[in-house]
Amino acid sequence: MDDAVLRVENVVKEYGKAVKTRALDGVSLSVGPGEVTALVGPSGSGKSTLLNIIGLLDRPTSGRVVLGGVDTSKLDERGLTALRGRKLGFVFQFHHLLPAFTAVENVMLPAWGDGGVPTAAMRAGAEAMLRDVGLGDRMSYRATDLSGGQQQRVAIARALATRCC
């Protein structure tokens, strides 16, 4: 499928050196624009391993991941980090918000990046995302002053913010 936003091609992942665990044994899949995909399987079947590889947090032992037409097996750490910041959003089970920052600042962080200057457009985009997740009245609250569910929604807004800013 040529217009795929994600293509996973024959991905193998082995952990360990002396004792090898083959967590993924030739996984291939393709996801098109706007498609919603759920990855389901028993505990230990390799879901987190595959998501870490798709999310460019880990590299496969062999095979490749093509994201938006970019063959990520050819990228160095710097290239991977740039692509992760621009194209990917994560919502972890533990939200990983920065506690000293406000809700809107947390959502702006991926666009803000390392050393950049926050722009009015980034702030407007982040505020729109927070309104979308029902947190229009909590934008200036620090992460620590939000409930668990509100913090998780800030993390969702942050994951989606790569689209807007």
Ligand SMILES: Nc1ncnc2c1ncn2[C@@H]1O[C@H](COP(=O)(O)OP(=O)(O)OP(=O)(O)O)[C@@H](O)[C@H]1O
């Ligand atoms: N760092 C590691 N070193 C060695 N083996 C690992 C490592 N991480 C995962 N594994 C093994 O790889 C296999 C897949 O693990 P993975 O965490 O991807 O499973 P999962 O599908 O996410 O499971 P769960 O539903 O329990 O979260 C398991 O057998 C696990 O023991």
Ligand SMILES: [Mg+2]
């Ligand atoms: Mg898991």
